[in-house]
Amino acid sequence: MASINTEYGRDLRKYGGFDFNACYNCGTCTAVCSLSTEEDSFPREMVRFSVLGMEDDIKSSLKPWLCYYCGECTTHCPQTANPGELMMSLRRWLTSVYDWTGLSGLLYRFLPATVTAMILAAAAVIAFSASRDFNLPEIMKAGHYFEMIAIGTVLAVIFIPNLIRMWWFTMLKPGIKVPAANYFKAAADLFIHMFTQKRARDCEDNNFRWLEHFLLVIGYLALLFTTVVLDWFSSSSLFVIILGYLVSAIVFIVTIDFVSGRIRKKKEVSRFSHASDWMFVVWLVLMGLSAFAVRLFIDLGWLENNLWLYLLHLTVLVQWALIIVPFGKWTHFLYRSFAMYFHSVKSQVK
Amino acid sequence: MSDEIRAASYDALVIGGGIAGGEAALDLANNGYKVLLVEKDLSIGGKMILLSKVFPTLDCAACITTPKVSEISRHPGITVFTGAEVTSIEKKGEREFETAVTKRPRYVVEEDCTACQLCEEVCPVVVHDEYQYRLVGRKAAFIPFSIASPRVAAIDIENCTLCGACEKACPPKCIDFTQETEKYIIKTGTVIVATGFKLFDPLKIPRYGYGVYKNVLTSMEMERQLAPTRPFNTILRPGDGKMPDRIAYVLCTGSRDDTIGNPVCSQICCMYSLKQAQLLMGALPMADVTIYYINIRSFGKGFEEFYEQAKGMGISFVKGKVGKITETETGNLILRYEDINENRVMEEEHDMVVLAVGVLPNTDPLSFFRNGELKADQFSFVDQAEVLSSPARTSVKGVFVAGTASGPMDIPDSILSAGAASSEAISYLKQ
Numbered sequence: 001m002a003s004i005n006t007e008y009g010r011d012l013r014k015y016g017g018f019d020f021n022a023c024y025n026c027g028t029c030t031a032v033c034s035l036s037t038e039e040d041s042f043p044r045e046m047v048r049f050s051v052l053g054m055e056d057d058i059k060s061s062l063k064p065w066l067c068y069y070c071g072e073c074t075t076h077c078p079q080t081a082n083p084g085e086l087m088m089s090l091r092r093w094l095t096s097v098y099d100w101t102g103l104s105g106l107l108y109r110f111l112p113a114t115v116t117a118m119i120l121a122a123a124a125v126i127a128f129s130a131s132r133d134f135n136l137p138e139i140m141k142a143g144h145y146f147e148m149i150a151i152g153t154v155l156a157v158i159f160i161p162n163l164i165r166m167w168w169f170t171m172l173k174p175g176i177k178v179p180a181a182n183y184f185k186a187a188a189d190l191f192i193h194m195f196t197q198k199r200a201r202d203c204e205d206n207n208f209r210w211l212e213h214f215l216l217v218i219g220y221l222a223l224l225f226t227t228v229v230l231d232w233f234s235s236s237s238l239f240v241i242i243l244g245y246l247v248s249a250i251v252f253i254v255t256i257d258f259v260s261g262r263i264r265k266k267k268e269v270s271r272f273s274h275a276s277d278w279m280f281v282v283w284l285v286l287m288g289l290s291a292f293a294v295r296l297f298i299d300l301g302w303l304e305n306n307l308w309l310y311l312l313h314l315t316v317l318v319q320w321a322l323i324i325v326p327f328g329k330w331t332h333f334l335y336r337s338f339a340m341y342f343h344s345v346k347s348q349v350k
Numbered sequence: 351m352s353d354e355i356r357a358a359s360y361d362a363l364v365i366g367g368g369i370a371g372g373e374a375a376l377d378l379a380n381n382g383y384k385v386l387l388v389e390k391d392l393s394i395g396g397k398m399i400l401l402s403k404v405f406p407t408l409d410c411a412a413c414i415t416t417p418k419v420s421e422i423s424r425h426p427g428i429t430v431f432t433g434a435e436v437t438s439i440e441k442k443g444e445r446e447f448e449t450a451v452t453k454r455p456r457y458v459v460e461e462d463c464t465a466c467q468l469c470e471e472v473c474p475v476v477v478h479d480e481y482q483y484r485l486v487g488r489k490a491a492f493i494p495f496s497i498a499s500p501r502v503a504a505i506d507i508e509n510c511t512l513c514g515a516c517e518k519a520c521p522p523k524c525i526d527f528t529q530e531t532e533k534y535i536i537k538t539g540t541v542i543v544a545t546g547f548k549l550f551d552p553l554k555i556p557r558y559g560y561g562v563y564k565n566v567l568t569s570m571e572m573e574r575q576l577a578p579t580r581p582f583n584t585i586l587r588p589g590d591g592k593m594p595d596r597i598a599y600v601l602c603t604g605s606r607d608d609t610i611g612n613p614v615c616s617q618i619c620c621m622y623s624l625k626q627a628q629l630l631m632g633a634l635p636m637a638d639v640t641i642y643y644i645n646i647r648s649f650g651k652g653f654e655e656f657y658e659q660a661k662g663m664g665i666s667f668v669k670g671k672v673g674k675i676t677e678t679e680t681g682n683l684i685l686r687y688e689d690i691n692e693n694r695v696m697e698e699e700h701d702m703v704v705l706a707v708g709v710l711p712n713t714d715p716l717s718f719f720r721n722g723e724l725k726a727d728q729f730s731f732v733d734q735a736e737v738l739s740s741p742a743r744t745s746v747k748g749v750f751v752a753g754t755a756s757g758p759m760d761i762p763d764s765i766l767s768a769g770a771a772s773s774e775a776i777s778y779l780k781q
Binding site: 032 | 695
């Protein structure tokens with residue numbers, strides 16, 4: 001028997017939740033949602049859980065991740081309770097629940113903490129560069145090593161433990177019994193959803209949003225591969241150089257469109273922006289743009305005289321890799337894919 | 351002739367000849383006051399005269415309305431203008447109102463018409479019958495409906511081809527195409543606003559497919575199918591004339607809904623839907639009727655018993671508002687909704703859907719006074735200045751409000767409110 005916890009709703013507001021208390025349980029949101037099914041009906045159930053503060057039920061649910069936020073529920077909600085944004089807030093809250101360090105929650109709820117972390121990261125880059133007498137080749141080499149070390153560390157220290165926690169909360173603790181073989185059978189789903197987000201194509205809004213997002217994911221992963229594995233900034237292979245230009249351009253062009261969408265607020269999905277949303281898209285723009293500019297300056301022979309540009313790029317990179325990727329909105333890439341994977345593991349029981 | 355402005359004076363002006371306005375006019379006239387009743391439509395009786403039965407007693411609506419309407423038409427103290435509209439009201443002083451009224455030509459001399467309907471027979475023009483809520487057609491020369499008052503023909507000049515067939519066929523030669531708009535300045539001591547309400551237009555919710563799917567009706571269209579003067583004499587779905595087996599009611603269509611700008615409860619839809627569902631069980635004993643609701647608000651005297659009676663008759667109730675409706679090839683409709691008790695989104699097929707449309711304000715009276723002296727409440731109904739102590743009072747002293755002009759209410763409440771308005775008006779006149 002669950003008890004009502006009104007504190008929970010108050011806490012959720014810090015993650016962006018709105019007037020979900022206005023909900024009068026008509027179910028319009030669930031009925032207009034094109035992703036809602038008889039087996040997995042949302043968002044009303046999640047609104048109800050939030051109003052009542054049924055934390056454990058939300059924690060064990062994969063439903064917040066099954067929503068791809070087309071905003072139809074919010075458009076048609078007769079009480080203007082904004083269920084779409086509530087689902088988004090629940091994803092932020094779940095991110096902080098999965099995170100064993102507790103830093104996600106702190107950064108989501110308390111903007112000054114994020115700003116401080118960003119400033120500290122920038123200061124560390126400047127201090128490190130100063131300690132190397134602003135020697136460009138040395139800093140660039142260190143930057144390249146940083147990328148590799150950061151990826152490995154974040155994966156081992158943050159992501160793997162957090163994914164295990166997510167598995168524990170959503171699969172083991174609720175006592176869902178599935179044969180181990182299911183985890184292998186469903187493995188393909190993990191990668192399909194990770195790389196294609198194909199479920200979003202069933203959303204009510206047009207496929208353009210899906211295409212943009214798909215291009216961004218592919219562009220971003222390709223940029224990561226090009227810079228880290230192919231060492232784009234030091235490469236002399238024409239193919240690698242052009243590939244790097246192409247993928248970094250994709251990243252900043254798509255994200256500039258995302259930023260302008262959030263400014264124009266025309267679509268339901270971009271009407272409400274939490275600080276973490278702004279940070280995520282703006283830093284993606286900066287990443288793509290600064291990487292593009294750095295390589296351009298290298299090719300034009302201008303970088304030696306414009307050290308500031310590389311320092312800017314490195315600062316953005318460090319902030320991205322140490323703050324936004326492990327504790328910010330970036331994580332939805334992993335959690336959503338794994339939610340789809342676990343969901344598939346569960347549904348194979350039936 | 352059209353420039354001529356006629357003058358007349360009465361003790362009281364009642365605007366709106368529905369059940370509230372009619373009742374207020376009768377109360378005043380029975381107390382010896384001279385009343386002018388101005389009705390925009392071709393007949394008095396308002397929406398009630400078109401209804402099937404009334405809740406929760408299941409009395410015949412027409413059997414209550416028609417005697418009232420005849421009494422109004424025959425009362426020596428009441429003058430009725432049909433096809434007439436108030437264009438402006440000016441308050442010259444206490445108990446001194448000057449109202450400009452425009453009376454549209456009927457093209458039939460009311461006193462001479464015998465309602466023989468020969469004009470209807472010969473008229474070649476067929477258009478949708480608005481009094482049957484477009485379920486069937488009527489002629490351009492027509493008697494509005496069988497129990498209309500006055501029961502006098504009218505020419506629908508918008509659709510008339512001026513062929514002259516009716517003129518030739520009319521035995522008393524009362525069709526007169528030379529009639530023109532008449533303008534009046536009416537002096538009265540008091541004014542009662544009984545302009546009623548408007549029904550929500552479900553075209554504003556495209557998800558429900560009204561106007562696209564032929565078997566999606568409004569509750570008023572269903573009301574006509576159930577009325578004693580019904581067009582089909584049975585229940586037929588408009589798409590193909592099939593007798594429906596599975597009928598769904600979608601409650602709160604255009605009520606309690608921020609997205610269409612009407613956040614409040616319409617107060618009547620739950621009950622009229624329960625009533626229609628019970629009548630349908632009588633008309634189509636084999637049919638299944640399902641009511642999709644958010645909450646059933648059966649708050650009035652005898653209402654809860656009426657709800658229990660509906661459940662006892664086997665009407666199904668599903669808690670959950672319908673999200674969207676799609677049509678199948680056979681013209682059946684699939685309703686997608688969340689069953690709130692089951693926590694699951696479901697789809698259910700029905701062969702006819704009735705949208706329980708809500709009550710919206712009629713904003714016409716707000717422009718009667720040139721400087722907006724007659725104030726509206728936050729939902730654009732006529733504001734009740736002292737809702738608890740003198741509910742009929744408006745923001746203008748000497749102007750009173752009756753019935754749904756002040757907000758959603760059912761028939762008994764409208765009649766009560768008309769009683770309050772007429773007695774307040776009498777007190778004002780006697781001051």
